[in-house]
Amino acid sequence: MTEILRTGASGRTSFASLTGSGQLVLGVLLVALCLGISAAAPQFYSEANIIAILRQCALVLIVASGMTMLIIAAEVDLSVGASLAFVGCVGMAVLNATDSLALGLVSALAFAGAVGLVNGIVVTLLRVNSLIGTIGTMMMLQGGVYLFTREAVQNHHQLASFTALGAGYWGPLPIPVIFAVAIFALCAVTLRFTTIGRYLYAVGANERAVRLSGIRSARLKLAAFVVTGLCVGVAGLILASLMNAGQPTAGRGFELTVIAAVILGGTSLTGGSGSLFGTLLGVLVLKVIDNGIIILGWNQDLQMVVPGIIIILASYFDLLRSRHHA
Amino acid sequence: MHDDPTLFSDGAAPAIDIGVPALELRGIGKRFPGVLALENVDLTLEPGKVHALMGENGAGKSTLIKILAGVYQRDAGTMRIHGRDVAIRSPRDSLRQGIKVVFQEIALINEFSVAENIFLEGHPTDRLGSIDWRKIRTGCAELFERIGFAIDPMARTGSLPVSQQQMVEIARALAHQASIVVMDEPTSSLTPKEVKLLFTIIRRLTALGIAVLYVSHKLDEVFEIADTVTVLRDGRHISTRPIGSHTDDSLIQDMIGRRIVDLFPRQRGAAGSRVALSVRGLSTTHKLSDISFEARAGEVVGFFGLMGAGRTELAKAIVGYDPISAGAITVDGRTLAPHNTAVGVGLGIGLLSEDRKVEGLMGELPMYQNASLASLGRFARHGFVDAGRERQAVQGFVDRFRIKTPSLTQKVKNLSGGNQQKVLIARWLMRGLKVIVVDEPTRGIDVGAKSEIFSLIDELAGAGLAVVMMTSEMPELLGLSDRIVVLAEGRITATMSRQDATQEMILNAAIGAKGRTSHEFRH
Amino acid sequence: MSSVTDRALGPPPVWRRLIGRQETAAFICLVALLVFFSLTADNFFSTRNFTNVLGQASLTLIAGIGCAVVFISGEVDISIGSLLATVALPLIVIMNDTNSLLLGVAGAMAVGLAVGVINGFLSAYLGINSLIVTLGMMFTLRGGVYLYTGQRAIADDAGLDSFIALSDGRLFDVLPYSAVIAIILLGVFVYVLRFRRFGRQIYAVGGNREVARLAGYDVRRVKFTCFVISSLLATCSGIILAARVGSAQHIAGLNFEFQVVAATVLGGVSLSGGIGSLGGMTLGVLILQFLSNGLRGLSLPTEWQLVITGAIIIAAVALDELKRRRAHGD
Structure with missing residues (x-):
């Protein structure tokens, strides 16, 4: 018996060091990247560039906050990229039609939330594997957005408040960053301190045990899908504001960047473990790499290759980590 | 090729x-x-x-x-x-x-x-x-x-x-x-x-x-x-x-x-008279047909059956986990409807599953979170978990059940089988149940830890819970039960009190139709 | 209870066995579609249109064989769309350099083989979720193509007759060569899945991994080989596509993987492995191809096809899941 306890105890320390070291490695990597890029290209540290990076991070982080919750609950949403484009078009079209910022925002958020709800229903009620089910909704959204509009929906009224959504500042900080920080904080607090957060981890760790404990796991997952959808809504509006139009082609590959960031941040695809802080680090690392590619004058198409490779590597490390403790 | x-x-x-x-x-x-x-x-x-x-x-x-x-x-x-x-x-x-x-x-x-x-x-x-x-x-x-x-x-x-x-x-x-x-x-x-x-x-x-x-x-x-x-x-x-x-x-x-009687000294008194669980005419589409029984507060009802007799199916159906095609389940006078675990746990009936790993433990999560899963709402104010109170409550159970763990934050998968089972029992006791269904409670547990689990179950019944125990192990059945129900092929084939039961009676009822022919073989 | 006694009496009659199968439903669906478009769309019901559709369907059919094989083994491969664009690069570049179709095809095959080996190694031997592996591969390959081409098409300057024949040549002036290739490959793999031990091992591994292991099969090697097959077949599709567009295009095969997956699932090949047939997959491909052909005939936007395909994927998997739950009784 003592022997069992001893191995158990050592297992714990090594796990703590591993997760801890995972985020530490990520932090060190981030610092190294920043130093390396700025050594090669001093303009990396210009105010304009840092703000550009933060803005880029904001979009990803907003969606990644919801996605982290979803992946912790052992589900995933691949439709976020397609939804991002559609949301922008819908928001812009309503804005054009009504000349009302409030209506535009509400309709875009409602649309995005509805997409999340549909994803949630497909996964919980129809019991379709979320990877496949959300590929299905992704295709429907991709086709649907072209049926909705052939070309970009231009911003007709040029409402200042709408432009501010993407391009505005609050003090020294871009407004998208404020949104990202707020959503990040909200999700982080939910995951860390509330019953809902604890149940999300529990569902991801063992859904049957959660059901047997009298907790309605399907509703919980449904909520996580809707929250992710709403996050996409916010990000889609900001993107439309930044591009001053609703672009049906926007957001291609966005889902992969988001998932790569989450997995890179140490959240396990098998569910039940992970943290939003890790996701934040993951987003920063990916976006600094992206920015480095541009600033060093490398081919921008590398931006597509990098998350592809990182997602495979990160899931391999995730697998190693779980095997190590099996 | x-x-x-x-x-x-x-x-x-x-x-x-x-x-x-x-x-x-x-x-x-x-x-x-x-x-x-x-x-x-x-x-x-x-x-x-x-x-x-x-x-x-x-x-x-x-x-x-x-x-x-x-x-x-x-x-x-x-x-x-x-x-x-x-x-x-x-x-x-x-x-x-x-x-x-x-x-x-x-x-x-x-x-x-x-x-x-x-x-x-x-x-x-x-x-x-x-x-x-x-x-x-x-x-x-x-x-x-x-x-x-x-x-x-x-x-x-x-x-x-x-x-x-x-x-x-x-x-x-x-x-x-x-x-x-x-x-x-x-x-x-x-x-x-x-x-x-x-x-x-x-x-x-x-x-x-x-x-x-x-x-x-x-x-x-x-x-x-x-x-x-x-x-x-x-x-x-x-x-x-x-x-x-x-x-x-x-x-x-x-x-x-060894002689069964010596293994589990029974501590608890006689069962009460209040009916805590009543199952009437329960059937499922694939296995069970027309199961009826009652369990009183403070009573251990032992279900015995061979492999495939329907023990686990019955356990899962009673608590609302698996759907039923007919019948009614009443916990403390209130009917379990609609038939799901959220309602079941609300009424005070829960399952200690036979498969700890698949249906009980959240292996990657800390031990204290495993223990408090079913009662998290009690430690929360406005949706926020009061971690101090939660851990304090879990610590109470760790002491009371003598759960051997280096710390409350130890991952539960690193504990031994017996200690894991205690954590899962603690999960239900923290929630406060009226009826607990235990399915093969000592499967995969060291001999030494077995008797501890037995005395825990004895204690549960002593504290006034109705215990429904599914088992394929004779010593467990005879040592713990007040009443014994035998299942064969999804039906109840015999019900007897502990005093009247013999191993042979139980086995004969469990073998059911098959037994009669194997006796032909012997003669 | 009655159903149990029915079973005990012997196997159900042939018609009932057929009714239970998704292939039957797919077949009825295809016939209904043909009748509907013949009545509503212009120039739909003609030999020319049908052989055209067959030629168009050949890409999906060839890659669909690989997709079905991987599905039956219990895995997924969604990197094939990007692979289509990738293999066109060595093909066109080598042909432009050497004026040899054979060398070009060899180069394309080598790249396809490498991708299949990597997919198979990461999924089957390292045990990473194959959807993630091939999703990552999908983006890596596509990004690689963008990088190499600078998002511009590389034209086929060699203009070899044999290469061009792949796109517009017809056997006996009727059947496009691409369709002929598809039919031959289909025949080969129908034989493999039915009459080679390896084919039966694929079904067994997908049907029940543990049982297959107990029967002495090398589960990982079977899965690995399936990934290689899938990549090589997608390479064939990529070569035909390159011939059709006469160049290596960076956007070639975009969303192709999802069409193939949709067709395969629609044809009754189960995502959970062990169930399905190439016949069913073929029906699925034809349904989707005639659907887009007919929609064009009705002058409806072809994006409807994407929407319908997405819905079909969800519906087919949901039905599959429902059937499984019924069978297990929970």
Whole structure:
């Protein structure tokens, strides 16, 4: 018996060091990247560039906050990229039609939330594997957005408040960053301190045990899908504001960047473990790499290759980590 | 295109030498995290003989079989086949050594035809390597005819009733040219007629000089078919004797090893009179039909049944986890409707599942979160968890149950089986139940920890809970229950009070229709 | 209870066995579609249109064989769309350099093989979820193509007759060569899945991994080989596509993987492995191809096809899941 306890105890320390070291490695990597890029290209540290990076991070982080919750609950949403484009078009079209910022925002958020709800229903009620089910909704959204509009929906009224959504500042900080920080904080607090957060981890760790404990796991997952959808809504509006139009082609590959960031941040695809802080680090690392590619004058198409490779590597490390403790 | 002749049995035709044992195991040991499954086990199989391997659940029979099949690897000991030392590292090695294991859980591909499953280890091919389907069909038909077996070779295997699938599984042992055939509880789902057929098949195998290892815990069958009996208990070798030198009592004595009464000193008083759980006419689409019983506060109702009798199905249906097709469940006078666990737990009925890993534990999460899962809402204010109060409450249970853990944040998967079970019991006690359904509460738990779990269950009933216990272990049943209900094939076949119950009565009721024929065998 | 006794009496009659199968439903669906478009769309019901559709369908059919094989083994491969664009690069570049179709095809095959080996190694041997592996591969390959081409098409300057024949040549002036290739490959793999031990091992591994292992099969090697097959077949599709567009295009095969997956699932090949047939997959491909052909005939936007395909994927998997739950009784 003592022997069992001893191995158990050592297992714990090594796990703590591993997760801890995972985020530490990520932090060190981030610092190294920043130093390396700025050594090669001093303009990396210009105010304009840092703000550009933060803005880029904001979009990803907003969606990644919801996605982290979803992946912790052992589900995933691949439709976020397609939804991002559609949301922008819908928001812009309503804005054009009504000349009302409030209506535009509400309709875009409602649309995005509805997409999340549909994803949630497909996964919980129809019991379709979320990877496949959300590929299905992704295709429907991709086709649907072209049926909705052939070309970009231009911003007709040029409402200042709408432009501010993407391009505005609050003090020294871009407004998208404020949104990202707020959503990040909200999700982080939910995951860390509330019953809902604890149940999300529990569902991801063992859904049957959660059901047997009298907790309605399907509703919980449904909520996580809707929250992710709403996050996409916010990000889609900001993107439309930044591009001053609703672009049906926007957001291609966005889902992969988001998932790569989450997995890179140490959240396990098998569910039940992970943290939003890790996701934040993951987003920063990916976006600094992206920015480095541009600033060093490398081919921008590398931006597509990098998350592809990182997602495979990160899931391999995730697998190693779980095997190590099996 | 990707043929690999080594996959198939042709090379392993039995080379039978009567003087040399077919299989010799010496000092076999196997350890799992938290449990020593086998320790220093010896076993010798002679060609042309039936060797029975007996023991209670958890005695180590299945582990031994899985080592033979190449599913597990032994940690210690030697293995000789026909006098040669062998290493079995994979199922393929096992097959190549001429071992064929007939598993209790049916190892057939559901989507394949019966005939194809018979030849799964090696489809017969023509000169060009194309599969000869005609040979598969006729080969299977001939085999079935030879052993008097009426199943359509072309039927889809998954569409057959379980008993026929089991027979297909057994017939595979004949098609495969094995020199050692291992059968793990082969009769657990067979009809009496099929059992008779099985014994004919076994005699045919031994006549060919094949060594048969017959794993069972049914006395009747073993006396009928075996030449020698080896008994395991708690992972250790207890005895190996010719069947002729055994009596029912001596075998049971070897299997159980101690007098049941001494093991679990009952602490609690008599059961109350308030009905805590009432089940009326419960049926499910696939297994259970017309189950009715009551459990009173402070009472332990023990359900006994053999494999496949419907114990786990009943446990899951009562708590609202699995759907029911008819019947009503009432907890403390309130009906469980709609039929789901959220309502069930709300009414105060919960399940301690037989499969801790799959249905109980959240292995990756800290131990205290596992304990508080069902009662998290109690530690929350406006949705925020008061971690201090939560941990304090869990610490209380750690002390009270003597849960051995280095800290509250230890991952629960790193605890031993007994301590994990205590965590899960604590989960329900923190929630405050009126009825707890426990399914095989000591499965996979060390002997030492077993009695602790027993006294916990005793304590639960003593505290006024109604306990519904599903078990396949006789000592557990007799030691803990106030009342005993026996299940067979999804129905209740007997109900008796503990005082009136004898092992024989219980077993007879559990064997049900099958038992009557196996008695015919004996007379 | 009655159903159990029915089963005990013997196998169900042939018609009932057929009714239970998704292939039957797919077949009825295809016939209904043909009748509907013949009545409503212009120039739909003609030999010319049908052989055209067959030619168009050949890409999906060839890659669909690989997709079905991987599905049956219990895995997924969604990197094939990007692979289509990737293999066109060595093909066109080598042909432009050497004026040899054979060398070009060899180069394409080598790249396809490498991708299949990587997919198979990561999924089957390292045990990473195959959807993630091939999703990552999908983006890596596509990004690689963008990088190499600078998002501009590389034209086929060699203009070899044999290469051009792949796109517009017809056997006996009727059947496009691409369709002929598809039919031959289909025949080969129908034979493999039915008459080779390896084919049966694929079904067994996908049907029940543990049982297959107990029967002595090398589960990982079977799965690995399936990934290689899938990549090589997708390479064939990529070569035909390159011939059709006469160049290596960076956007070639975009969303192709999802069409193939949809067709395969629609044809009754189960995502959970072990169930399905190439016949069913073929029906699925034809349904989707005639659907887009007919929609064009009705002058409806072809994006409807994407929407319908997405819905079909969800519906087919949901039905599959429902059937499984019924069979297991929970």
